[in-house]
Amino acid sequence: MTRRGDPFPYLLLVPAAALTLAIVAWPLIETFRLSFTNASLRPNASYVGTDNYEKIFRGDFWEVMRRTFLWMFLGVTLKIVMGTIGAVLLNAAVPGRAWFRVLVMPPWVVPIAIGVFMWSWLYNGQFGMISGLAQQIGMIDGPFEFLAYPNAAFIATIVTDVWVGTPLVALYLLAAMQSIPKELYEAAWTDGASRVYRFRRITLPLIAPSIFTMALLSAIWTFNSFDIIWILTEGGPRGATTTMIIDTYKTAISRFRFGEGAARAVMILVCLTAFAGTYLALMTRLQRGASR
Amino acid sequence: MTIRTLLASSVACAALAGAAAAQDTISIINCGDGGGGEAALQQVHIDEWLAENPGYEVAIEYVGWGQCQEKSITLAASGNPPAIAYMGSRVLKQLADAQMIRPFDMSEDALASYEPSVLGTVQFDGQVWGLPRAFSTKALFYNKTLFEQAGVDLPDGPQTWDDVMMAARAVTENTDAAGIGFPAASFDNTMHGFLNWMYSNGGEVITEDGEAVFDSPEVIETLQFYADMVPYMQDGPLAYDRAELEPLFTESRIAMYVNGGWGRATVGDVDFGLVPIPAGPSGAQSTLLITDSLVVFEGSGVEEAAADLVTYLTATDRQADFDEAGGWTPIRQTAKSDELVAADPTWAVFIDIIGAGGPEPSVIDYVAMQDAINEAIQGVILGEATPEEAAANAQRTIAELADE
Numbered sequence: 001m002t003r004r005g006d007p008f009p010y011l012l013l014v015p016a017a018a019l020t021l022a023i024v025a026w027p028l029i030e031t032f033r034l035s036f037t038n039a040s041l042r043p044n045a046s047y048v049g050t051d052n053y054e055k056i057f058r059g060d061f062w063e064v065m066r067r068t069f070l071w072m073f074l075g076v077t078l079k080i081v082m083g084t085i086g087a088v089l090l091n092a093a094v095p096g097r098a099w100f101r102v103l104v105m106p107p108w109v110v111p112i113a114i115g116v117f118m119w120s121w122l123y124n125g126q127f128g129m130i131s132g133l134a135q136q137i138g139m140i141d142g143p144f145e146f147l148a149y150p151n152a153a154f155i156a157t158i159v160t161d162v163w164v165g166t167p168l169v170a171l172y173l174l175a176a177m178q179s180i181p182k183e184l185y186e187a188a189w190t191d192g193a194s195r196v197y198r199f200r201r202i203t204l205p206l207i208a209p210s211i212f213t214m215a216l217l218s219a220i221w222t223f224n225s226f227d228i229i230w231i232l233t234e235g236g237p238r239g240a241t242t243t244m245i246i247d248t249y250k251t252a253i254s255r256f257r258f259g260e261g262a263a264r265a266v267m268i269l270v271c272l273t274a275f276a277g278t279y280l281a282l283m284t285r286l287q288r289g290a291s292r
Numbered sequence: 293m294t295i296r297t298l299l300a301s302s303v304a305c306a307a308l309a310g311a312a313a314a315q316d317t318i319s320i321i322n323c324g325d326g327g328g329g330e331a332a333l334q335q336v337h338i339d340e341w342l343a344e345n346p347g348y349e350v351a352i353e354y355v356g357w358g359q360c361q362e363k364s365i366t367l368a369a370s371g372n373p374p375a376i377a378y379m380g381s382r383v384l385k386q387l388a389d390a391q392m393i394r395p396f397d398m399s400e401d402a403l404a405s406y407e408p409s410v411l412g413t414v415q416f417d418g419q420v421w422g423l424p425r426a427f428s429t430k431a432l433f434y435n436k437t438l439f440e441q442a443g444v445d446l447p448d449g450p451q452t453w454d455d456v457m458m459a460a461r462a463v464t465e466n467t468d469a470a471g472i473g474f475p476a477a478s479f480d481n482t483m484h485g486f487l488n489w490m491y492s493n494g495g496e497v498i499t500e501d502g503e504a505v506f507d508s509p510e511v512i513e514t515l516q517f518y519a520d521m522v523p524y525m526q527d528g529p530l531a532y533d534r535a536e537l538e539p540l541f542t543e544s545r546i547a548m549y550v551n552g553g554w555g556r557a558t559v560g561d562v563d564f565g566l567v568p569i570p571a572g573p574s575g576a577q578s579t580l581l582i583t584d585s586l587v588v589f590e591g592s593g594v595e596e597a598a599a600d601l602v603t604y605l606t607a608t609d610r611q612a613d614f615d616e617a618g619g620w621t622p623i624r625q626t627a628k629s630d631e632l633v634a635a636d637p638t639w640a641v642f643i644d645i646i647g648a649g650g651p652e653p654s655v656i657d658y659v660a661m662q663d664a665i666n667e668a669i670q671g672v673i674l675g676e677a678t679p680e681e682a683a684a685n686a687q688r689t690i691a692e693l694a695d696e
Contacts, residue, residue: 040390041365041369041386042389042390043391124531125527125531126526126540126543142527143527143528144527144528145527145528145531147528147531148527148528148530148531149528234478234479236478236670237476237478237531237670238667238670238671238676239667254659255660257657
């Protein structure tokens with residue numbers, strides 16, 4: 001028991017607080033400061049007010065933002081749907097399910113760069129398997145380069161992102177399903193409830209909080225996903241896969257316009273904060289409505 | 293052992309360590325894996341220089357091509373630059389503008405040892421900012437067997453854009469192969485590929501006076517040439533960079549493509565011919581000249597010695613040996629270049645064109661210019677922009693960049 005006003009507990013928090021300040025708060029503040037400068041490789045930077053932000057809004061920011069949210073929405077939706085289906089299948093009482101649980105892991109365990117390079121070969125029109133199979137079964141007449149056309153490249157990057165991200169969602173939801181008391185299923189089964197009914201009325205409502213949490217986390221990861229797009233298309237063709245994170249990287253790192261890049265990074269923070277806030281508020285309201 | 297003896301030993305050790313530390317280290321970041329013949333030769337040259345300059349040691353680090361430049365620049369930006377770095381000459385203007393690298397003090401004779409067009413890749417504002425270390429020119433490779441199958445009768449190979457168009461159409465229509473391979477991915481050699489054709493049509497991106505002229509008739513004509521070639525290109529050119537065209541040529545899936553001298557080693561069994569980049573209607577045969585350079589960073593503390601080492605490594609004879617070991621186009625015209633052509637006449641296509649070639653356009657924000665030009669090329673190939681629209685859009689960006 002501690003006395004009121006005893007500083008000792010607060011002293012114990014100092015290392016953690018200092019660490020948080022050093023690795024989160026300071027870079028954030030520094031990025032914010034940098035976003036109002038014209039910092040580049042030049043030795044001296046000066047404050048330029050809101051120039052960097054004005055430049056962002058004068059450019060194709062809204063188009064890039066729309067594309068980013070669409071990429072995120074499609075990716076997360078597919079990951080949640082496929083992850084849920086995967087979790088149900090992995091939870092089914094079938095022989096050798098432990099093996100299936102292991103087999104679902106590779107996309108998540110394999111280093112992303114290696115997995116994505118593999119996909120870049122699959123998408124190759126001349127030597128890739130997808131185009132080859134499609135030609136063999138008569139779906140297409142000749143080779144088709146999936147990464148050469150804006151819409152096809154956009155979809156291809158989403159498919160790869162879903163491939164990488166689905167196992168984690170499936171395993172997370174599998175853990176949630178396994179925490180559901182078996183008595184609930186036994187009682188429903190005794191009452192003659194079908195599999196679909198049991199899934200709709202027991203499984204889904206009870207794993208809903210996990211789905212909401214995973215959807216939010218997945219949305220943040222997908223929004224910030226860099227390596228998949230960079231390795232496959234570097235944001236092309238014609239900017240069709242340039243999301244906000246790719247745009248920021250190109251500006252700050254490839255072009256060494258640190259000030260402009262910082263302003264773009266701040267815009268990512270604003271967008272994600274707004275999205276997460278709205279999402280959480282919406283989910284809280286939905287959950288309250290469901291519990292009434 | 294008395295305390296006094298111990299103290300004396302410690303002082304002696306400290307003095308020895310101090311003497312060792314007094315030997316200045318020249319750090320070099322070199323691109324590549326350090327495994328080629330040219331790396332071994334460079335080490336021999338470095339050892340020779342060290343024998344003449346005993347006060348120094350050289351620490352050389354090989355970094356992969358994809359990261360080497362970024363690593364050197366990032367180190368320099370954080371105040372810990374390498375003394376010497378291997379750089380694509382295209383970034384020299386940006387580094388010079390940021391006062392990160394120092395110019396070389398060169399005599400008239402030393403300057404005259406380079407072809408003016410080669411020197412142009414590293415010289416601006418009246419100063420030479422890097423010494424060329426590796427050099428490439430480009431030529432058109434064509435598959436003689438596919439030409440024969442398609443009934444293309446060009447004994448000397450395609451010499452003009454009309455020849456290219458005629459041959460590409462014939463191959464596409466009469467064989468299973470595509471007429472020509474074009475790189476158009478979002479990558480640097482998409483722009484490089486375009487500049488080869490543009491220079492062969494008399495076009496420029498930025499004039500010597502610094503004026504952006506990407507909307508000139510010659511450039512629009514080049515973009516129109518790209519648009520006209522689309523039906524005869526490999527499927528989905530936007531998915532290909534130049535390296536990815538090599539296997540297509542080796543597999544006889546494309547009949548023509550543009551590559552550097554190293555492309556001769558990757559043709560496999562293909563019976564191929566080589567010609568300079570064919571001339572457009574408004575120009576003469578030309579090529580893009582690309583050099584990589586050794587630069588000396590400011591702030592390493594050993595700038596003078598580093599500059600001396602770079603000058604030593606790139607001296608005429610040593611550089612000629614280095615070019616030969618690496619299979620690069622010779623940077624200077626020496627007796628060795630003549631020997632090279634005598635031993636392998638295909639070198640002539642890459643060497644004879646040097647005087648007619650043009651450098652990479654020089655702006656501070658090189659990547660932004662590259663993106664603008666690639667965007668124009670991709671727009672035209674996809675049919676999303678006319679050559680005039682694509683050129684005008686790119687011109688706006690390039691004009692801004694040229695004014696920086």
